[in-house]
Amino acid sequence: xxxxxxxxxxxxxxxxxxxxxxxxxxxxxxxxxxxxxxxxxxxxxxxxxxxxxxxxxxxxxxxxxxxxxxxxxxxxxxxxxxxxxxxxxxxxxxxxxxxxxxxxxxxxxxxxxxxxxxxxxxxxxxxxxxxxxxxxxxxxxxxxxxxxxxxxxxxxxxxxxxxxxxxxxxxxxxxxxxxxxxxxxxxxxxxxxxxxxxxxxxxxxxxxxxxxxxxxxxxxxxxxxxxxxxxxxxxxxxxxxxxxxxxxxxxxxxxxxxxxxxxxxxxxxxxxxxxxxxxxxxxxxxxxxxxxxxxxxxxxxxxxxxxxxxxxxxxxxxxxxxxxxxxxxxxxxxxxxxxxxxxxxxxxxxxxxxxxxxxxxxxxxxxxxxxxxxxxxxxxxxxxxxxxxxxxxxxxxxxxxxxxxxxxxxxxxxxxxxxxxxxxxxxxxxxxxxxxxxxxxxxxxxxxxxxxxx
Amino acid sequence: xxxxxxxxxxxxxxxxxxxxxxxxxxxxxxxxxxxxxxxxxxxxxxxxxxxxxxxxxxxxxxxxxxxxxxxxxxxxxxxxxxxxxxxxxxxxxxxxxxxxxxxxxxxxxxxxxxxxxxxxxxxxxxxxxxxxxxxxxxxxxxxxxxxxxxxxxxxxxxxxxxxxxxxxxxxxxxxxxxxxxxxxxxxxxxxxxxxxxxxxxxxxxxxxxxx
Numbered sequence: 205x206x207x208x209x210x211x212x213x214x215x216x217x218x219x220x221x222x223x224x225x226x227x228x229x230x231x232x233x234x235x236x237x238x239x240x241x242x243x244x245x246x247x248x249x250x251x252x253x254x255x256x257x258x259x260x261x262x263x264x265x266x267x268x269x270x271x272x273x274x275x276x277x278x279x280x281x282x283x284x285x286x287x288x289x290x291x292x293x294x295x296x297x298x299x300x301x302x303x304x305x306x307x308x309x310x311x312x313x314x315x316x317x318x319x320x321x322x323x324x325x326x327x328x329x330x331x332x333x334x335x336x337x338x339x340x341x342x343x344x345x346x347x348x349x350x351x352x353x354x355x356x357x358x359x360x361x362x363x364x365x366x367x368x369x370x371x372x373x374x375x376x377x378x379x380x381x382x383x384x385x386x387x388x389x390x391x392x393x394x395x396x397x398x399x400x401x402x403x404x405x406x407x408x409x410x411x412x413x414x415x416x417x418x419x420x421x422x423x424x425x426x427x428x429x430x431x432x433x434x435x436x437x438x439x440x441x442x443x444x445x446x447x448x449x450x451x452x453x454x455x456x457x458x459x460x461x462x463x464x465x466x467x468x469x470x471x472x473x474x475x476x477x478x479x480x481x482x483x484x485x486x487x488x489x490x491x492x493x494x495x496x497x498x499x500x501x502x503x504x505x506x507x508x509x510x511x512x513x514x515x516x517x518x519x520x521x522x523x524x525x526x527x528x529x530x531x532x533x534x535x536x537x538x539x540x541x542x543x544x545x546x547x548x549x550x551x552x553x554x555x556x557x558x559x560x561x562x563x564x565x566x567x568x569x570x571x572x573x574x575x576x577x578x579x580x581x582x583x584x585x586x587x588x589x590x591x592x593x594x595x596x597x598x599x600x601x602x603x604x605x606x607x608x609x610x611x612x613x614x615x616x617x618x619x620x621x622x623x624x625x626x627x628x629x630x631x632x633x634x635x636x637x638x639x640x641x642x643x644x645x646x647x648x649x650x651x652x653x654x655x656x657x658x
Numbered sequence: 659x660x661x662x663x664x665x666x667x668x669x670x671x672x673x674x675x676x677x678x679x680x681x682x683x684x685x686x687x688x689x690x691x692x693x694x695x696x697x698x699x700x701x702x703x704x705x706x707x708x709x710x711x712x713x714x715x716x717x718x719x720x721x722x723x724x725x726x727x728x729x730x731x732x733x734x735x736x737x738x739x740x741x742x743x744x745x746x747x748x749x750x751x752x753x754x755x756x757x758x759x760x761x762x763x764x765x766x767x768x769x770x771x772x773x774x775x776x777x778x779x780x781x782x783x784x785x786x787x788x789x790x791x792x793x794x795x796x797x798x799x800x801x802x803x804x805x806x807x808x809x810x811x812x813x814x815x816x817x818x819x820x821x822x823x824x825x826x827x828x829x830x831x832x833x834x835x836x837x838x839x840x841x842x843x844x845x846x847x848x849x850x851x852x853x854x855x856x857x858x859x860x861x862x863x864x865x866x867x868x869x
Contacts, residue, residue, distance in 0.1 A: 212798060212818065213791035215707045218720060223702055225773050226724055231695050233768045234731045290737035294687060 287425050292436050292460055293418040296411050297578070299465030304343050306466070307493040311336040313483040335364065340493065345372040345545070345575055346500040365389070370397075371500040375519075378502040391508040396517045398553065399546035400570040400581035400640060410467040410484060414458050415642070417448055427462075430469065431487055434462040441477070453481065464491055517548035517570065522657050525549050525569050532656035533569035534584050534610055534637055540646075542574030553585075580626070580641035580650060587636035592617055595629050595638070606630060608652040611637065616651060618644050679743035687734050694734070698727050701744055704819075705751050711818055712755040714795035716788045722758070724772065725765050726751045742828050745821060749829035752811050804851050809844035816841050 218226065287295070313334040335353030348369035364383030370376075377397060382389030423438040440456045442449040448456070453474030461468050466489065474481040504510055518528075526532045528549045553565040568585040601617045616630035626641035628651055637654070641647040677685075677693075679700070685693035705726050710719035729750050738746050754761045762769065802810055815826045816837070823841075827834045 211794070212711065213794045215703070216710075216716070216788070216791070217703055218706055218723075219716075222720060223699065226702065226720070227695055227698050229768075229772050230698055230724060230727050230731075231691055233728060233771070234691055234694065288736075291735045294735040294737060298688075 286427060287436060289418050289422045289425060289438065292425055292438065292465075293415055295465035296414055296418075296460060296467060297465075299411075304491060305341070305493050305495050306489070306491060307338075307340040307495075308486045308489040309336045310339055310349075311483075311485045311487065313485070315479075315481050336487075337366075340495055340499055342372070342495045342500070343575070346370055346495070346497075348500050348502075367502045369500045369502045371497065373497065374501075376501070380502050380505060380508060382505075382508070387509070389505060389508040391502070391504045391510045392513060393510070394513045394515060396515050396548075396550070398515055398517055398550070398568070398570050398583070399548050399572040400583035400638065402581070402640065410470050410486070414460070414467050414470070417452075417456065417458075419643075428459065430459050430461070431489065433468075433489070435468060436460045436462055461489065464489075466491075514554070516550040516553040517568070518550065519546075519548050522547060522571075525657065529567035529569055531567065531584075531633075531635065532658065533571075534582065534632075534635075534654040535571055535657045536573070536582060536650050536653045537609075537655045538653045539573045542579060544571060544573055545575060545579070546570075546572040578642060580639065580646060582650065582654070583638045583640075584635050586634060587631065588634065589631035591636060592629050592631060595636075604628075604648055606648075606651050609654045610656055611651055611654060616648075618648060678741070680738070680740045683738055683743045686731070687737070694727075694731060697743065701747055702727070704744065705747055708748060708751050708814075708819055709755060710791075711795060712751075712799075712814060713758070714792055714799050716792060721762070721769055721772070722751070722754055724769065725754050725761050728765050728768055729754060729761065739828070742825065745825035745828040748815055748819060748821065748825075749831065752815070752829060756807065756811070801851070802848075805844055805847055809840050809847060812837055812840040813844040813848075 217223070311334050335351050337349050337351035339347065339349040341347045346369075348367075350367045352363075352365045354363055366379075366381055368377070368379040370378075375395065375397060377392075377394040379392045379394070380389055417440050418438075421440045423440050426437045428435050428437040436459070438458045438460075440448070440458065442452060442454055442456070452472050455473035455477045457469070457471040457473075458467065459469040460466070466486070468487075468489065469483065469485045471480050471484075472482040473479060520528065522533075522535070522544075525547075528551065533549075548570055550568045550570075551566065553568050555564060566586045568583060570581060570583040572579055572581045574580065596617055596619065601619050603615050604618050606612055606614050606616050611630055611632050614630050614632050616628050619627040626639070626643045626645075626647040628639040628641075628644075628647040630637045630651065637651070639647045639650045641650055677696075679697065682693045682697050682700075686697065702723050706719055706723045709722040709726070710716055713719060713722065726747060730747060733750070736746070802813070805813065811830060812826060815821045815829055816823070821829065823834045823837045826837045830837070832840075
């Protein structure tokens with residue numbers, strides 16, 4: 205063969221004007237509410253009934269349908285669409301990045317590593333009885349959780365009750381605890397809260413783990429049903445050395461709702477792959493439930509001991525903050541599109557509560573961006589580097605170097621503990637800087653994007 | 659996280675003005691159509707030429723570019739390793755070409771809505787050149803028709819589009835070792851067929867322009 209006969213034609217641009225035409229067309233197509241290509245089109249070009257023209261094909265389809273129906277009965281699974289782990293993770297992320305009203309029942313069921321009566325010196329020799337919590341989470345960040353039940357101990361049965369609610373409109377958190385300590389129940393009204401402290405969300409807790417785990421693992425996804433809803437089920441296996449192993453054990457099963465992407469169940473196998481040790485479940489899931497403002501305030505029960513606690517934060521404009529705390533607060537330049545939803549400062553924030561002493565924080569500036577699991581918070585306060593290790597007490601951390609912005613060159617601690625995936629703390633010029641984000645990657649990126657606010 | 663976790667921290671002005679493919683893909687995954695349109699502008703020509711080299715027809719290649727990006731949008735939940743958007747698009751393009759009739763049927767309604775080409779003053783000269791291209795490409799494809807489909811896919815990606823073994827493995831969803839062995843087999847087959855693979859591999863200056 206000759207070169208002229210078989211060489212490749214040169215690369216060419218699209219014909220003049222066609223690139224922009226095709227781009228406009230693409231934008232128009234993907235902007236449709238229900239693009240036609242998301243579903244297969246129905247065939248309309250047949251002459252006469254299809255079954256008459258293609259008997260062999262119809263027979264094959266009938267046989268296939270019978271086979272699938274039989275298989276469906278055998279495995280009792282719903283649906284046919286499967287997904288990859290990455291797709292499930294993206295679905296979970298999308299669901300939680302879209303604030304919506306969610307209600308349901310959250311149950312944590314635990315089982316000790318070995319039967320209770322064989323354990324040495326057990327305090328509570330009866331298996332713990334799960335006490336379900338009813339919860340409501342509103343799109344505006346309000347939440348409420350109620351749990352009530354009986355705990356069986358060696359000596360007696362104890363009625364316990366635990367309620368907590370936060371009204372995002374008033375910024376007031378109310379809670380009631382009864383039965384866990386001697387004496388009357390404790391009713392607490394907390395005001396002027398720190399925006400950087402995350403709110404209650406069992407769904408977010410479960411999803412935070414699932415997101416992290418699916419980023420590290422690539423499990424096979426199976427279809428299943430859960431509470432009658434089509435769902436995905438995955439099994440994640442961990443080995444010593446995994447970040448997840450110490451916290452979650454050798455195996456975790458995850459169930460994700462297919463319609464909403466919400467995580468419905470996480471089952472842990474701490475000791476061996478065949479014996480579960482913890483099941484966290486959400487049942488009775490309702491999406492878009494109407495929420496009454498009264499749902500987000502706990503009424504004081506009769507006889508309860510009432511305590512008011514003022515965390516000392518004031519909502520002010522960013523421009524006022526430096527005048528109040530006497531330093532320019534560090535805030536992210538790039539928020540990834542998340543709006544600033546809460547910003548507050550406190551000259552003194554008292555952390556002692558329920559008679560437990562904790563040091564007060566001074567000259568605190570806290571900001572939260574976005575809502576739901578996709579949100580992140582940045583907080584600065586006066587402090588010195590020796591305080592940093594204590595912030596990670598009970599969890600593992602690694603050190604990283606911040607490369608840009610005012611913290612450039614500073615060593616930061618970054619949590620490697622899966623329940624706190626995106627927590628970073630650093631010290632700079634007499635300040636403690638803390639970032640709480642959905643992931644470690646995000647936390648470091650935010651630390652790199654900080655700048656002194658005016 | 660829902661909205662572009664990788665976007666955070668990108669303070670560099672140049673990166674903000676010209677975000678990399680991964681940042682654009684993250685934004686696309688979060689539903690940002692404009693970000694996806696930027697990816698289209700950036701890679702349409704590459705995919706256009708790739709499709710042409712698989713089908714030997716510029717008009718068909720143009721439609722296939724639309725199909726590839728519509729398919730990419732449909733599959734935008736896909737999480738991609740950093741810097742691997744283009745290899746993934748090559749993978750979609752390979753599948754679209756391989757299942758061309760099926761792909762065109764899926765996107766038939768969308769393709770019907772493509773606007774008619776605008777009149778161009780130098781259309782005839784351009785058309786003549788493109789007709790020559792098509793004849794030339796058809797001859798090359800006829801030679802390569804002897805190759806098994808799997809080997810052809812690897813050969814076109816590695817030899818013509820000059821993807822690395824790693825990128826080809828991402829595009830085709832196969833291990834790197836399989837890419838290596840299929841490429842070796844493809845070259846051996848070409849030699850058995852008496853085809854000068856060194857030339858057909860696109861080591862001419864013109865083939866370099868595709869990159």
